[in-house]
Amino acid sequence: MEGDWKKINKKNRRKSAKEEQQQSSGRRSDKNNQDYSNVSNQSETTIVRKQVDPETMKYFTEIANAIEGNEIDYEERSVICGNALEEAEGKELELATDYIISHTLQSLLQGCDVQHVCGFLQSCAKEFTLIATDRSGSHVVETAFRSLMMHIQDEETYKVVEETLGKICEVIAVKPVDMMCNPHGSHVLRSLLCICKGVPLDSSEEFHKSTNTLAERLNTKAGQFGVNELPQAQHGFPDLLKFLAKEMLKHGRRDIATLQVDQYGSLVLQTALKLLVGEDQELMHIIPLLLGCKEENNREGNLIESTPVHHIVNLLKDNAFSHLMEVILEVAPDTLYDEIFTRIFRNSLFKISSDHCGSFVIQALVSSARCQGQMDLIWEELGGHFKELFENGKSGVIASLLAASQRLHKHEQKCCQALAGAVCSTNESPSCIVPRILFLESYFWSEDKTNWNWSERGKMNVLGCLMLQAVFKYPSEFIQSYVTSLLSMEADHVLETAKNAGGGRVIESFLCSGVSTKQKRKLIAKLRGRFGELSMHPSGSYTVEKCFSASSASLKETIVSELLAIRTQLSKTKQGPYLSRKLDIDGFAARPDQWRSRQESKENAYKDFYDTFGSSKVDSSKVESSKGKRFRAEPSSGPAPPKGVKQMRKEVDEFLASSSTPSSGISFPGIETSMAKLGFSGSKRRDRLEPEGSKKLAKVTMDDDTVKSKKKEKRRKGKADES
Template sequence: MPRTERKGRQNKKRGKKGGKKENVEGEQITTMTATTIDDPMKITPAIDNSFTEQRFQAAHFGEVDEELLGYFKNVEQTLDDPQFETAEDQRLFVENVYNEVDGNEIRLSTNYSCSLILEKLLKISDSFQLRVFMDKLRGKTVELFVHRFASHVCQTLLTLAADVVEREQLDGVKSDNNAKNGTDENKEGELLSMEQLVLDACEDIKPHIGGLISQQFASHVIRILLHVLAGKRIDETGDIKGRLRSKKSAQYKKENNDTFTKTSVHLASTRKVPDTFKVMFRTLTTELAINMSETEVRTLSVHKVANPVLQLLLDMQENDTEGIKARNILIDRILWGIVTDIDSKEENTDRDSWFATLIRDSVGSHLLEIIVKVAPDPIYRKIFKTYIVGKLEKFTLHPIANFVIQNLIAHVRKPKQLKQILTELKGSFDKIIKNGKYGVIRSLVDAAVKMEVCQQDVVDALVTGLRMPSADDKEGTAVEDRKEFVNCCMRMWTLDQWKSASYDEKQDLYKFHLQGSLILQGIMQMNEEANAIATSSFLSQRPDTIHRWCFSPVGSRAFESVIASHHVNDKMKKKVMRDLLGKYTSLAKDKFGSHIMDKCWLNADIDMKEKIAAELVKHEHELASHYIGKNILWTCKIDQYKRRHDVWVEREKGAERKREMFKDILDDTMPISKKRKFA
């Protein structure tokens, strides 16, 4: 699309609303601390903290002249609508662009329009071109990291550099002197590897790292850099908490159809990185975790820009001696010497007030979530006993603190701790449901499954919370009410709410709650005694009602969990599959129902498979022309069923025997086909 038609773009600014001049790079970011706390809900401003108050002057490298600006606009048109016939044509085009802008790389990076075009250009550059470009930025790392526009270029460059470094580790460093026409490489020396270029950038920022992580634009670049050094794959499409891109940057890319960096599901989550990167990661961790005072770390821990960097430093440490040491030191400074005082019985009022503030703070609570996840067992136990026990209900009902409690429960270390949590919370399930804190219940269900304790107690507490009669009540009305368990659980409604709902509300599948579905899925993984109420309730529903669940993104997951559960007997599963006869064709053509079809086929015996296959054969032509249905035909081997029925029977019986033999180690909870994005 011609540039002149895109009038709205010039008024869009990344990083800050409004049309003010870009003199904000050197503005001081307000920092917060809690050195003196009267009100545990309040965080007081920092008075004197030179470490996080470093000022970074807005660098200016000159204006881009009109001729170069016009050339770059033409480059953008080519990038937006490429007409390259071969990959070599594209490489030559990119090389020519770099030759034309040689010497102006920094000036272009700090220009609003040109920085956007540079990002597009970098994404189609080869390894050598990326090394040349990064070499041009050497010595100006800090100035570019803190710049409003250049910081985005640096983010993209470092993200792409991770691929180059990995290739260098696998294939070695490849040079291409001919590709660097127009430069004085022979005079200046050999072009450095991407590994060394990244390390040089780290050396540049090392003296300023504490200030950079709290700087508005540099913080996101530092986070990308930490991913590269730690060998973690960068997936911006899964950046749900804004750790890698700011909300405005992410929204801008979405609105302008700018592709994010996405990790393939087939790739490992870690990369092969050189040992020098691991050393540099530890060095930067040391600068932040060890060379700073406790007050400075606590200031950063409630800083909305710096906090995510501390989260990454805690989460990315390896579980070796050095990594554990660095993590413990960082936790010690964040939580007011809790590691140092691990065996102390004395009360620390400063730490008590700080923890009460941190767990309720919209920024600091995220750091606590990571701490309870990665903390060694003694530290977890200290936090649990000192600050959580006796206050669980209060924290659970708090709009912010409840997320910390969810993570605390999810990463519980011992069955005894889970029992203690449940003892304190089991009488509060009605309040938890009333206040919509369903995630806490889900965490309890998942923890009970993982630890294999308290499963019946969790279900009983949920039944009481939904205000349903207990199993001890044998009256006819109570038995009928218990049949509504799955309906109440799926919607997170109490029994009274279900009874008072209209017919249309009961039929509305959009009333299903995601957390309710996840809770029901967790219950189906519990032992047979604990999941009995859910199983019997599910089986007591009308077949046409349950059939509608199959076409709901939330309901279908719950349906699958019943079929896939190892703790539901085959007789019950067969009844569910028998109720679906006559409906398998419609299931095979639905994006949600097809997964249920997979589960039914995986768990059906040979007699049920015969009935399902016979139904599919009748609609074979219809299914063969459907983009989902044809996969079901392949899964069920319908062609073989028709042509060589005896072979098909033997094959399915063999598969059934193998499944029975290895049922204790096979995970039938995963779909046969590609895993769905829906959680």
């Protein structure tokens, strides 16, 4: 087969030249020709598009028919694809931009080895920009990149891939603006940046999803400022990434004003910034240039001192630039963020947040705050405007402020009071707080807010639910008005909230909060008789699980009994089998007494663990007893238990699930290993787990006792001898 394909030559391809020329002219897309001519007009040298000659068209048609069949094996296919790409040498521009042949080229690039892929890219490097900015050519280039990604970890081919990408980067860097501002070229350039970083080529698309951005901004974990976490990076080409990012701005600095407001150029710059997270030196150089700072001032260390602030504030109203500014705030090193905050945004936060695009920038600014001093400045400007922000539809700003306040532990109580005050006046009952936040839009859009009532057909507001989740993570002494409001809700309204995806998370957040066990169980009791109905909802099953964990022994038995009544229907749902195993419904049905004993053993084990490894300030009032049974002591609002808590609880659950006859002297194999990972040594006694070093102390004490007893024995013998 290989010999036959090598014999295909130009003489054979000339036989039906006129016929193929007529067919090929009909196949080509007029729109493709127009796209190419537009790109050609942008280049410095006018390039007249060449038609693919008929014999070449026939050759690639035959190749396409051959590789589409199933009669050739992998190795033979690789040889055919490699030979075909060699035939394309010198004609890459015409072939890649042809609507028909471009699809054949993609198949060839997927089927050949990495050497031929690199050869193809190096051969078309001089005309790479023209190919990448074409509708068809861009797909060919991205297919080649995907083929390279499959070999990026191969040490034998690493050098040739690096050399190939380096040549392409050099070509792009000379004149980057045309490619950055082209819809097809922008996508290719973002893929090239991703391959240089060593992350999947689709990562750039994930960067710009608004749902991910919102979730990251409301993440209250310390040290996370809203930057999307990169996928697991392979062994990329970090030097090429830095080179390409720097050179694009170096050669495109005259067109910075265009790139700032261009939709596709902004996307390229956003991708480059996110991929450079952690490279502070590069970011300190790039970000001031993106803000319009002159490079000579940047070199002198003035950073953005010379930047026209008024101009930047006006640019924030532009959609493309506002997105770019959001990323700048998220990735900027601490010193640069502080200067941008002070120089550009200070004393303008509320004004900027009143604009549609500007409000998202303020969300990024607040979510990226690095210290309590910055939080003080933010609170001064926004703390008194919660109601106006709600009325203007800028709930995201308030949500970001709540999350930042909790993360930085600053103005937490004031935030809680301001949020409650925005939806409930001083002469109204606090019972309306939670319902109005759940239905935030419905409440603020109503004409008569005083007489607003729970809407049976209303839609719960996503941001309202997120804000309540954040509120219930605050210390319990700051959120009592919210607790009162939630506990005063009617049972039907609690059930409706639990059935809603966002509302259910609010209830779960409350059950995991630092409020007292008594208050948690009061809310759970409102769902009595509804657990079976709730468990049939995909999101409601998680709420049922949280209710079970926070319940007393009698409430747990109630929950399991209600689920047992619908066991058949529950088993047919996606979440049913998991919930049945978690609550051990089958065990309860078969042996209720043993099920109760297992639950008691679990609670005892949890309590012992929290007593030893939990917060040093355990609220003793939360340790309740009923009929001789002990319940889990929940940590107060102090420091969280160590990271190994989940793993140890899992081991306790697994061992108890496998134990048919629990006993009071039960032990848990595997826990001591987890203890050691946490820095503690295992204790053989179930009811006490001692820190590492206690064994040494016990040994020393025992040795002292032994020495003392020996001395006493010698004294007795001495007295006996004397007598």
